[in-house]
Amino acid sequence: MTAPLTPPHQPPPPHDATWYAQPVSHGYGEGQGMWSELRAALIILPAVVLSGVGLGLLWLWLAPRVGLVATANAVFVADTEGEQAAGADATFTLLALGFGALTAALVFWLYRRGGVAIVLSLALGGLLASGLAWLLGYWFGPEHDIAAHARAVGEGVRFDAPLELQSPAALLAWPFAAMLVHLALTALFGPRDPEPDAQWPPLT
Numbered sequence: 001m002t003a004p005l006t007p008p009h010q011p012p013p014p015h016d017a018t019w020y021a022q023p024v025s026h027g028y029g030e031g032q033g034m035w036s037e038l039r040a041a042l043i044i045l046p047a048v049v050l051s052g053v054g055l056g057l058l059w060l061w062l063a064p065r066v067g068l069v070a071t072a073n074a075v076f077v078a079d080t081e082g083e084q085a086a087g088a089d090a091t092f093t094l095l096a097l098g099f100g101a102l103t104a105a106l107v108f109w110l111y112r113r114g115g116v117a118i119v120l121s122l123a124l125g126g127l128l129a130s131g132l133a134w135l136l137g138y139w140f141g142p143e144h145d146i147a148a149h150a151r152a153v154g155e156g157v158r159f160d161a162p163l164e165l166q167s168p169a170a171l172l173a174w175p176f177a178a179m180l181v182h183l184a185l186t187a188l189f190g191p192r193d194p195e196p197d198a199q200w201p202p203l204t
Contacts, residue, residue: 040111041121048103048122048178052129055092055099055174056136059163062095063088065142066161070150077161085166092133093170100126100177107182114186119179126174134171137163 064084068075104122111118141163143149153159165171 037113037115037117040113040115041117044107044118045121045125048125049128049132051099051103052132053136055095055129056133056140058095059088059092059133059137060141063091063137063163065163067158068146068150068161069158070153070155075146075150085164088163089166089170092137092165093173096126096130096133096170096173097177099129100174101181103174104178104181105185108185108189112189114183119182122178122182123175126178127171130171130174134165 064087066077066084066088068077103126107118107122138144142160143152144162146161149159
């Protein structure tokens with residue numbers, strides 16, 4: 001005589017159902033987070049670009065000037081051993097590093113999150129802001145038509161050369177500092193993913 005078998009249509013014991021059941025995720029949270037990140041990036045990008053005006057004005061104010069002297073036939077650098085041109089590049093680079101770190105810290109303080117879109121908006125905005133600052137320093141600085149300026153001041157009179165960047169690599173200082181500082185702040189103080197709860201098999 002054999003023991004009765006469990007009919008195949010009956011469900012498994014309750015503890016098996018709770019052990020193997022997994023919640024179904026429809027991705028609603030991920031989608032909302034993505035759109036929130038994109039909205040933040042669309043706000044950050046123009047704000048960072050406009051802050052390039054501040055960099056341009058500070059560079060115009062603080063950068064050393066290259067002195068020129070005109071003769072009857074040519075225009076010469078007044079101080080051939082001076083380092084004013086390199087100083088203008090160094091001033092721009094240092095200011096751009098500071099602006100990059102400041103904008104990254106402000107963005108992290110406002111949003112308290114990382115994300116590819118936010119980091120890219122900081123980098124692209126910093127690059128565009130650096131270009132804007134360069135143009136402001138050039139156009140609002142000393143006269144950029146050297147020949148006309150030399151004729152206006154006369155021979156033997158010292159005047160300032162246009163404010164220019166000798167190395168375009170200085171334009172990368174802002175995006176580099178912004179990405180580095182934001183990634184560091186996110187790693188140190190950003191939100192952490194919750195640890196999964198430990199699940200143990202039921203005792204039988």
